[in-house]
Amino acid sequence: MLKVIGIGDNVVDKYEHTQTMYPGGNALNFAVYANRLGAEAAFLGAFGTDAEAKHVQSSIKEIGLDVSRSKVYEGENGCARVTLVDGDRVFLGSNRCGVLREYGLNLTEEDYSYIRTFDLVHTGLYGFAEEELLRIKTLGVPIGFDFSSDFTQEQVNQIAPRIDFAYYSCSHLKLDDTLNLMKKSIGLGCKLVICTLGEKGALLFDGEKFYMQEPKLVKAVDTMGAGDSFITSFIIEYMSRNKKGIGGKETVIKESLKIASEFSSSQCLVDGSFGFGKIYGTI
Template sequence: MKVIGFGDNVVDKYVDIQTMYPGGNTLNFTVYAKQLGSDSSFMGIFGTDLAAAHNQDTLKKLGVDISHCKVMEGENGYAMVDLVDGDRVFLRSNKGGISNTSNYPLSAEDLEYIKSFQLLHSSKYSYIERELPKIKSTGVPISFDFSDDFTEEYIEQVAPFVTYSFLSCSHLDEIKVKELLKKVHSLGSQIVVGTLGSKGAILYNGTSFYTQAPKLVEAVDTLGAGDSFITAFLLNYVGHSASTEEDELIQEALSKAAEFAATTCMVEGAFGYGLKYEE
C-alpha cells in the first residue's frame, strides 16, 4: 500500500534518562506503515530546533518521504514523559509547538499529491480540521485518531469527513463505548474502533460489534502501542483481498493489529531512535 500521514510530529522527552524519541500520532503511523512494508510519506510542519532536526533525520534514515513537509521558524512539538511504577506517564507538552500555531493550508498541488495515496491518516493533535473537506474531496479515505479527550461537539465536527475513526476509550464502560461507536458511525465513518488499553479493543461496522483481546507481553515501554495497533489494522483491512469476507477480514485485521502493538511494547520510545538532550 501507499499511505500518507498528514499532521503532528513531536519528540517524547523521557526525563528519567534525558533522552528524546521521535513520536506523534501521525509520524508514528508513517513509521509503523514503513515497518510493515508500505510505501509511506509524512506531510506536516517541522520547527527549527534539535527536536525537529532529529525527527527529520530519523524519517530520512527510515525511508519515509518528507518531501512535502514545511519548515517554519519556531519550536517543534514535544511532550515530557516520566516513568511511574513501570508505566510511561505524560507530564506536560507544548501543545504541538509550531504545528499548532501555524497552519498548513493545502494547495491544489498538495491535493493532487494526496490523490496518489490509498489512505491518509491524521489525528486530533494535528490541527488540520479545516483541511478535512479538501482532503475528502480527493476521494482518498481518511483515518483519524480522536485520542481520549474528544468532546461530542468535536466528534460531530470531524467524523463526517472520516472513513476510519479511532477513539481511546479506556475511561468508559462497555455500554458507553458501544453507544459512542454507534454515534460516530451514524455521522459517516464506515469503521469505528474504540481502543481500551489493557482490555483490548471494540470495533463497530454498522451491523456488528467485534472485540479483540490484547496480546500480553512483558512490556519495555507501552508508548506507541495505540498508534501501532491503528496502523496494522488499517493496512490489513484497507489492503485486503477483494475476495475476503467482511467478518473474516475484520477479525484477521484486529488480530494482526494486536500482535503488532505487542511488538511495539518491546521497544524504548514509540519505535526507538533515542537522542540525548539537555534542558
C-alpha cells in the same frame, strides 16, 4: 502495495527520567509503522528549526519516509515531556505541537494533488488538520482520524461526517458509553469505528456487528505508541486484503484485528514510539 500518508503532528517525546528523547507524534507514528508493515508511506507535517526538529528529521531520513511536502517554520518543534511508571507512559506536559499549532499546515493546491495519489490519509486530533478534512474528502481518498482520549462530543459531531474510519482511546469510559459512541460515529457516516481499551484490548463496529479483540499481553518496556501501532496495523491489513479481494468481510476484520494485536504487543517492547532515542544536549 498500499500507499498511505500521515498528515499532521510530529513531536519529540522527552523522557525526563532518562534524559532521552525519541521522535513520535500520532501522524508520524502512523507513517513509520505503515512503512515497517510494508506499505509505501509518507508524512506531511510541520517541523521547527530547533535541535529537536533536526533529530526527528534525521530519524525519518534513516527510515526512508517521503516528507517532501512537509513545511519548515522558524521556532520550536512539537515536544512532550514524558516519564514511565511500571512501563506505562505518563505525559507531564507539552508545547502543544509547537510550530504546527502556531502556523498550521497551510496546504496548497500542489499538496492536495499530492494527497490525491494515496490510498489512505491518516490524521488526528493533534494534527490541526480539521479544517482541511472537507477538501481532502473531495479528493476521494479514504480518511482515518484518531480522536485520542480527550475528544469532545462537539468534535465528534463535526469531524465524524468528514471521515471514513474513526479511532478512539476509550479505556477511561464505561462500556455503555463506548458502545454508544461507536454507534453514534457510524450514524454520522463512518464506515468503521475502533475503540482501544488499554489492557482490555479493542472493540470494532462496522455498523452491523461488534468485534472484540483480546490483547496479547506482554511485560511492557514502554507503552508509548501501543494504540497508534494497533490502529495502523489493523487498517493497513484491512485495506490491503480488501484491495486484493482476499477473504470475506468478517474474516478480514477478525484476521486484521488479530494481526494488529500482535503488532501492538511487539511495540510495547520498544523504547519510545519507534526507537531512535538520543540523550539531551548531544545533538
